[in-house]
Amino acid sequence: KQWYQRRVRGMYTVLQNCIDRVNIFQFLDHIEIGLKDVPDIKMLTYLMVLRLIQINPNAVVLKLDNILEPLRDTFNSKLKDICPIGQEVEKVNELKRSAMRTVIGMSKIPEIEKHPSFVEFMKKIRFYKETDNLFKQELQASDSEEMVWEN
DSSP: OHHHHHHHHHHHHHHHHHHGGOOOOHHHHHHHTTTTTOHHHHHHHHHHHHHHHHHHHHHHHHHHHHHHHHHHHHHOOHHHHHHOOTTHHHHHHHHHHHHHHHHHHHHHHHHHGGEEEEHHHHHHHHHHHHHHHHHHHHHHTTTOOOOOOOO
């Protein structure tokens, strides 16, 4: 686990400092792997997705379905599915908050509302009380006025 955490941190450093020298689609392949890993790795990977949205939103859109699948899994997971016994509830809640911040970041990609998979994903987020409340909390925390994903 520690080896992979160092690798993910290294990927984040590459993303911050020299993304112009990296094949973005190969990089996104590694992002997809991180999105399916343990909670600590997922949270670091969510940060990278947010950064990629700023750097190259079109690449994120091209891999949209592959990114949405693990996000959906995070929101659908129960406490026992996410963390081994003994880990605190707060860690699970932070994972879901981190995932929601990623969703909010994705929602700001220009013309994302033209992608049926994202529109359907957002409908489900807004339909369920737990995820809708989380969406509203994180949206308020981000001080975003750009969101128009109405119920």
